Amino acid sequence: MDLTTFLIQCLNSVQYGLLLFLVASGLTLIFGIMGVINLAHGSFYMIGAYMAFTLASLTGNFALTILLGLIFAVIFGYLLEWGFFSFLYEREHLLQVLMTYGLILVFEELRSILVGDEVYGVAVPAWLTGTIPIGNDMTYPIYRLFMSGICVLVAVGMYFMIKKTRIGMMVRAGATNREMVQSLGINISLLYRFVFAGGVALAILAGMLAAPTSSVYPGMGNSVLILSFVVVVIGGIGSVKGAFVAALLIGFVDTFGKVFWQEGAGALIYVLMAIVLLWKPEGLFKQGS
Amino acid sequence: MRRITQQALSLLGSISLALSAHGIAQAAQDSVKVGMMLPYSGTYADLGNNIDQGFQLYIDEQGGTLDGVKIEYVRLDDESNPSKGPENANRLVNRDKVDVMVGTVHSGVAMAMAKVANDTDTLLIIPNAGAMAITGPLCSNNIFRSSFSNWQPGYAMGKVAADKFGHKTAVTVTWKYAAGDESVQGFTEGFEEGGGKVVRNLTVPFPDVEFQALLTEIASLKPDAVYTFFAGGGAVKFVLDYAAAGLKDNISLYGAGFITDGTLQAQGKAAEGLYTTLHYADDLDLAKDKSFREAYEKKFNRAPDVYSVQGYDAAQMLHAGLKEAKGDFSNRDAVVKGMSSATYDSPRGKLTLSPSHNPVHDLYLRKVENGINAYQGVAVAQLGDPARGCRLK
Numbered sequence: 001m002d003l004t005t006f007l008i009q010c011l012n013s014v015q016y017g018l019l020l021f022l023v024a025s026g027l028t029l030i031f032g033i034m035g036v037i038n039l040a041h042g043s044f045y046m047i048g049a050y051m052a053f054t055l056a057s058l059t060g061n062f063a064l065t066i067l068l069g070l071i072f073a074v075i076f077g078y079l080l081e082w083g084f085f086s087f088l089y090e091r092e093h094l095l096q097v098l099m100t101y102g103l104i105l106v107f108e109e110l111r112s113i114l115v116g117d118e119v120y121g122v123a124v125p126a127w128l129t130g131t132i133p134i135g136n137d138m139t140y141p142i143y144r145l146f147m148s149g150i151c152v153l154v155a156v157g158m159y160f161m162i163k164k165t166r167i168g169m170m171v172r173a174g175a176t177n178r179e180m181v182q183s184l185g186i187n188i189s190l191l192y193r194f195v196f197a198g199g200v201a202l203a204i205l206a207g208m209l210a211a212p213t214s215s216v217y218p219g220m221g222n223s224v225l226i227l228s229f230v231v232v233v234i235g236g237i238g239s240v241k242g243a244f245v246a247a248l249l250i251g252f253v254d255t256f257g258k259v260f261w262q263e264g265a266g267a268l269i270y271v272l273m274a275i276v277l278l279w280k281p282e283g284l285f286k287q288g289s
Numbered sequence: 290m291r292r293i294t295q296q297a298l299s300l301l302g303s304i305s306l307a308l309s310a311h312g313i314a315q316a317a318q319d320s321v322k323v324g325m326m327l328p329y330s331g332t333y334a335d336l337g338n339n340i341d342q343g344f345q346l347y348i349d350e351q352g353g354t355l356d357g358v359k360i361e362y363v364r365l366d367d368e369s370n371p372s373k374g375p376e377n378a379n380r381l382v383n384r385d386k387v388d389v390m391v392g393t394v395h396s397g398v399a400m401a402m403a404k405v406a407n408d409t410d411t412l413l414i415i416p417n418a419g420a421m422a423i424t425g426p427l428c429s430n431n432i433f434r435s436s437f438s439n440w441q442p443g444y445a446m447g448k449v450a451a452d453k454f455g456h457k458t459a460v461t462v463t464w465k466y467a468a469g470d471e472s473v474q475g476f477t478e479g480f481e482e483g484g485g486k487v488v489r490n491l492t493v494p495f496p497d498v499e500f501q502a503l504l505t506e507i508a509s510l511k512p513d514a515v516y517t518f519f520a521g522g523g524a525v526k527f528v529l530d531y532a533a534a535g536l537k538d539n540i541s542l543y544g545a546g547f548i549t550d551g552t553l554q555a556q557g558k559a560a561e562g563l564y565t566t567l568h569y570a571d572d573l574d575l576a577k578d579k580s581f582r583e584a585y586e587k588k589f590n591r592a593p594d595v596y597s598v599q600g601y602d603a604a605q606m607l608h609a610g611l612k613e614a615k616g617d618f619s620n621r622d623a624v625v626k627g628m629s630s631a632t633y634d635s636p637r638g639k640l641t642l643s644p645s646h647n648p649v650h651d652l653y654l655r656k657v658e659n660g661i662n663a664y665q666g667v668a669v670a671q672l673g674d675p676a677r678g679c680r681l682k
Contacts, residue, residue: 119524121557137508138534223496223497258493258506
């Protein structure tokens with residue numbers, strides 16, 4: 001492997017890692033801060049992708065599609081929390097797993113009824129269709145770099161929000177001691193409802209952004225779900241910084257694994273997870289960091 | 290005492306069961322129960338539906354009966370889940386008492402069905418799953434395939450890439466699973482017989498769709514050609530990524546036909562100009578295909594595809610068996626003889642079966658032109674499958 005190829009592979013790793021972060025960040029919010037195991041997270045990603053497909057053909061405008069999608073996502077997340085998830089905080093994890101698994105089945109079936117089971121493509125917006133030459137024979141699509149840019153923006157935004165704002169402080173405090181925060185006069189239920197809506201919106205945003213490069217197809221959320229959990233567990237449950245580092249780590253391990261050791265590429269990230277957990281059973285970073 | 294009663298009861302039960310089974314066998318003279326075990330939900334739901342509709346179309350064209358035998362359906366969703374395969378197939382055979390099983394898309398599930406078919410001596414027609422083992426080491430008198438083996442399109446593409454396009458080196462890319470390995474094996478054999486050399490086999494874990502690392506690897510290897518086997522969402526993404534990475538203009542991309550079947554709308558311009566091989570194309574100049582497409586569109590309000598053809602031919606095979614047995618389904622030897630020796634007028638063209646009961650048919654070279662898989666000529670005429678390890682010769 002020469003230097004150019006090596007550098008391109010590093011770029012691939014970072015780009016893949018950033019996308020993983022975007023998908024997993026919503027999960028780490030919901031799982032880490034609210035303590036709910038949300039197996040339906042992959043379904044939100046799938047819903048996002050299908051929404052990009054339907055809205056893009058209706059509006060014909062990429063930015064408008066994303067904006068409408070996000071508004072819908074927040075409303076959708078808010079209603080879901082109100083109707084289903086708010087009953088789960090005090091329950092044991094098994095019940096959470098059962099209900100969110102049920103949601104996966106419901107969402108998949110609804111998708112099948114509403115849109116069908118065919119594979120659909122979503123066009124890359126015209127102003128992002130270009131490519132830039134890289135190395136000798138390869139080009140890099142601008143859309144991929146654009147996605148990476150959005151992922152970085154989201155990462156910085158989340159970090160700032162959780163670390164530096166009053167709302168972030170309340171969320172962190174709520175994760176540590178729910179009753180105490182409540183007794184200070186903060187409406188924790190409402191706060192959580194919005195945190196949950198935010199988590200859903202992140203997954204839906206990830207799905208919408210990924211749709212033009214990956215197309216939309218049945219069952220697309222399932223593989224994403226498992227990867228997201230790996231990211232969250234390696235990074236430390238509830239840590240946004242951890243999810244960021246873990247996602248990049250997985251990006252590198254996965255990319256170079258595929259190049260150097262194909263037979264084991266599928267298992268490598270799980271080996272990475274096992275090693276990290278042996279070394280630091282709580283994940284790389286503590287909750288709330 | 291209680292135990293004795295129980296034993297007596299269960300004995301009685303089995304006697305009455307045996308009697309009723311006998312009764313069914315008698316009744317089977319005028320009807321045959323077909324167990325359609327297909328993916329009616331999940332990733333392959335579309336394929337399952339098309340196979341089912343193709344099968345129905347043929348039966349309905351015959352007026353719902355084949356040689357005076359009425360066809361009844363039992364439908365079961367296999368969910369493309371191999372771990373439920375044995376249980377589902379057993380349910381069809383033992384609870385629903387089907388005479389023939391038709392299924393399925395997923396090779397892992399089809400293997401489970403083949404095992405159950407052998408254990409219970411039930412007739413099985415496979416309308417898609419391409420695992421070589423089914424008509425290889427697992428081949429059996431009562432197991433038939435109306436589709437293809439994974440090796441066939443790969444071999445044909447290898448031949449064409451070496452002989453027609455004159456490529457010398459190739460890299461293969463596929464998911465790391467049986468179907469991908471077998472397809473690549475076929476390509477490698479065809480390509481190397483034609484004097485080419487496969488320099489590297491690249492794989493990604495199934496069903497991973499992150500290909501960027503492999504595309505970079507291809508760019509640094511600089512082969513003359515790339516052969517690929519993907520289907521569904523993976524096929525769409527690979528073709529899109531390949532074009533976006535700028536490789537399409539420098540290194541020719543070839544594939545087993547599944548990479549552009551049912552996925553062209555989603556692939557759009559990225560797929561234009563791709564050459565693939567398969568036993569079907571969207572614009573075959575055959576009278577049979579034209580009437581088939583017309584009837585299919587009229588009945589179901591949608592265009593048929595290669596899966597519909599495979600379902601249609603599965604029904605034709607059953608008909609050939611019943612014809613030879615003169616409508617007596619219990620005459621298994623005659624049914625098998627009829628099915629395996631017939632020459633079928635398939636929408637894909639002439640179709641016969643090899644001694645291992647795998648299709649022998651023309652493999653077509655197709656090129657994506659204006660959003661359809663356009664016929665370019667015959668890649669390999671009347672190609673069978675090596676059927677390695679099969680006892681039926």
